[in-house]
Amino acid sequence: MIDLSLADGSPEDRLRLHDELRTAATGVGFFQLVGHGVTPAETAALTGAMRAFFDLPEAERLSVSNLNSPHYRGYTRTGDERTGGSQDWRDQLDIGAELPAHVPGAGEPPYWWLEGPNQWPSTLPELRTAALGWIDRLGEVAGRLLHELLASIGARPDFYDAAFAGHPHLRLKLVRYPGTAPDGAGQGVGAHKDYGFITLLLQDTVGGLQVERPDGSFLEVPPMEGAFVVNLGELLEVATDGYLKATSHRVVSPPGARERFSVPFFYNPRLDAHIEPLDFPLAHHAPGATADPENPLFADFGLNEWKGYTRAHPEVTRRHHADLIGPAAR
Numbered sequence: 001m002i003d004l005s006l007a008d009g010s011p012e013d014r015l016r017l018h019d020e021l022r023t024a025a026t027g028v029g030f031f032q033l034v035g036h037g038v039t040p041a042e043t044a045a046l047t048g049a050m051r052a053f054f055d056l057p058e059a060e061r062l063s064v065s066n067l068n069s070p071h072y073r074g075y076t077r078t079g080d081e082r083t084g085g086s087q088d089w090r091d092q093l094d095i096g097a098e099l100p101a102h103v104p105g106a107g108e109p110p111y112w113w114l115e116g117p118n119q120w121p122s123t124l125p126e127l128r129t130a131a132l133g134w135i136d137r138l139g140e141v142a143g144r145l146l147h148e149l150l151a152s153i154g155a156r157p158d159f160y161d162a163a164f165a166g167h168p169h170l171r172l173k174l175v176r177y178p179g180t181a182p183d184g185a186g187q188g189v190g191a192h193k194d195y196g197f198i199t200l201l202l203q204d205t206v207g208g209l210q211v212e213r214p215d216g217s218f219l220e221v222p223p224m225e226g227a228f229v230v231n232l233g234e235l236l237e238v239a240t241d242g243y244l245k246a247t248s249h250r251v252v253s254p255p256g257a258r259e260r261f262s263v264p265f266f267y268n269p270r271l272d273a274h275i276e277p278l279d280f281p282l283a284h285h286a287p288g289a290t291a292d293p294e295n296p297l298f299a300d301f302g303l304n305e306w307k308g309y310t311r312a313h314p315e316v317t318r319r320h321h322a323d324l325i326g327p328a329a330r
């Protein structure tokens, strides 16, 4: 458990914060964050709007289906998402920082498709306010946390500020795990790493999030009221040549018909940010980033994010981008 408010404390407090951050980030790669300043009322505004969204009739949720969005924004119904090649059992609303569509022109990389408008259900105006407010609020918390994390390993805190300047590709998902799938597989979401720098996750009290250990076993992340679960994404692994690791994690479906809700927030740089190797004292001791032919890690953030979204939402990819991804996926 890490208390971000120590950043505003005495020099001893800051030392303690940095020791704890370094230990967590170079060890299990997951921790619970408290002292972040986000109030229960702010959280309740978001979770209330989320519940209202999932309470809408299915036809209304499907009116904002991501199958209609070449930008991978909107609602994915249960069973349409895939992770690790297998079906996930969750439905979700994918939201991002709201910008006009950027249709890539000749010679521009395809990842620009990921920039574009969100889809909002017309009957829930408060959802847009709460979700976009959450992106701003958590972007600010994650930015502070990244600075402290970089400082904790002896790097310049502002080393990546330029990569986030302008329009960082901040993302949010409102997620529901509707219990166990009929096939009994229990894959709420399959084991994966997140694509960006840092993820701040709000989870309810049900549990089911698990973190992979180096020996392949999985460790339960217990729900903790008022805390964000934090994990590092693939870009930090690339940036530090494996000194910091993106930790693989999964969600096991809740038992029976029990529902679980969660809100992952992804602190990502601009789509066109190229992540330079981090300058820090132990850089020459770094073990190297993970080399997995099934999951290449890209230092160009846009390529890494495009890899993830085209793979996780094959139906969106087939409908809108079949020309970009080759015959295998068509």
Ligand SMILES: O=C(O)CCC(=O)C(=O)O
Pocket: 173, 175, 189, 194, 201, 203, 209, 249, 250, 251, 262, 263, 264
């Ligand atoms: O729902 C959760 O607890 C985790 C979700 C997650 O890992 C993701 O969407 O990337």
Ligand SMILES: [Fe+2]
Pocket: 192, 193, 194, 249, 264
């Ligand atoms: Fe994740």
